[in-house]
Amino acid sequence: MRVLKFGGTSVGSAERMQALVSLINDDVPKIVVLSAMSGTTNHLVEIANALYAKENDKAKHLIDALEKKYFDVIKQLYKSENSLTKAKELIESHFNYLRSFTMDMFTVNEERAILAQGELLSTAMFHYHLEEINIDSVLLPALNFMRIDENEEPDMKYIEQNAKTELANYPNKKLFITQGYICRNAFGEIDNLKRGGSDYTATIIGAAIQSDEIQIWTDIDGMHNNDPRIVDKTHPIAELSFDEAAELAYFGAKILHPTCILPAQMRNIPVRLLNTMQPQAKGTVITSKSTGDGTKAVAAKDGITAISIKSGRMLLAYGFLRAVFEIFERYKTPIDMITTSEVAVSLTIDNTTNLDAITNELKEFCSVKTEKDLTIVCIVGNFTAEKQGYAFKIFDALKNIPIRMISYGGSPNNVSILVDSKLKKDTLVALNKGLF
C-alpha cells in the first residue's frame, strides 16, 4: 500500500482536483491524504480570531465569503445535477456549522473544530468527484484513527490498530481518501497536527501501515537547496538522507512539516517529494542513505529567542547544566541551539509561552539576558570530521554578516548559526553565493 499526500495548491481549484485524478488512477493500492484547498485554513484562522474577539459580524462576513468560494468551485467541479446537489448540501452543512459558533461561547475546542472543516470539505468534494467519474474509492474519516496523546505526540499504537481496522472493513478496495492535518486528542476532542500537518498525517499513516513509499505531492519539484521564496536561482536536490531532510524541515524548509520525517525514518520508508504541476520531474527522494559531500541545502527558522545565562558558579562545577535544562523540561520547552563557555551558556527556544516563568527560575542562580526576533540559519549536508575546509567555506561566505551564535559538530549533518531576523535574507543570499 502506498501513501500519497496532496497539499493545498494541489487541490486548490476545481481544475487542480480534476487534474489530480490522473496521478492516482492506477492499480497500485493507495491511501490519498488531502489538505484543505489552499487559503482555506488561513481563512478559518481568521474566522476563529474574529470569534475570539467577539466580532461576530466580521466572522459572519468571512464565513459567507468563504462559502461563496466553495459554491463557485463546485459549479466547475461537477457535471451532473445529482453531484452538484449533493455538494451544495455538503457545503451548506459545513458552513451552517461554522455559523453556529457566532451564537455560542468560543474556546480553543471550538477553534479546533473550525480549523478541521477545510480538510473535511476537500476530501468529501474530491470523493464526490471520483464517484461522478465512476472511480471506486472509500472516504476514510481520519478522526476515526488519527490520535495524539497527552503530550501532543502521535499515538502510534492506537493509529496503527485503528487504521488497520478501518482498512479491513474494505478488503476489496484499492483507493482510500482521507483528511490530512486533523486528528483527535487524548480527550477524544477534535484537534490537529499543527500548521502544515498534512505531511505529518501522510508519514504517520505510512509508518502505521508499513507502506512501501510515502509521496508528498506539492507545488514545487522537490526540496530545493535554499528557500525559493527568498533566494533566486535555487535548485532541487535529488537525494537526501532522513537526517538531512529532518534538519531542513525542522529548521524552516516549508515544503515539509517540521517533524514529519521521523515516522518514515523509524520504519525506514522512503519519502518522495513530487510536483503536481510537473509530475514527470524527478523530485527528491529521502532514504536512510546519505550521499555526496559538503553542503547540500540551507533553511531558516524565524521567531527564535536567545537566552544567555551566566554564573560564576558554573566555573569548574558539575550539575550546572542539569539544573538549567531541568527548568526547560519542567516547562515543556524544547531547546534548539546551545553553545557554552566555561562561565556562560547561550541557548535558543522558539516556544516562548513560558519564557517569563523560565527566566524567573533561572535568575535564582544565574544572571539571564534574553533577546528576541532572531533567526536560526541551518546549513545541512555531509560534514565529516576527517575533512577540512567546510567551516571555512561557510564563514567565508558569511564574512559580512554579524553572527550571534554558532553550533558546529552536534551532528555531522548540520551547522547552525543565529542571526538577527532582519539579516535573514542577506544571510541566505550570501550562503547561496558562497556555497552553491
Ligand code: ADP
Ligand atoms: P503544500 O500546500 O503542498 O503543503 P507548502 O506551501 O506547505 O505546500 O510547501 C511548498 C512550498 O514550500 C513551496 O512552494 C516553496 O515556496 C516552499 N519552500 C520553502 N523552502 C523550500 C525548500 N527548501 N525547497 C522547496 N520548497 C520550499
Ligand code: ASP
Ligand atoms: N491545511 C493545513 C494548513 O494549511 C494543513 C496542511 O495544509 O498541511 O496548515
Ligand code: MG
Ligand atoms: Mg505544506
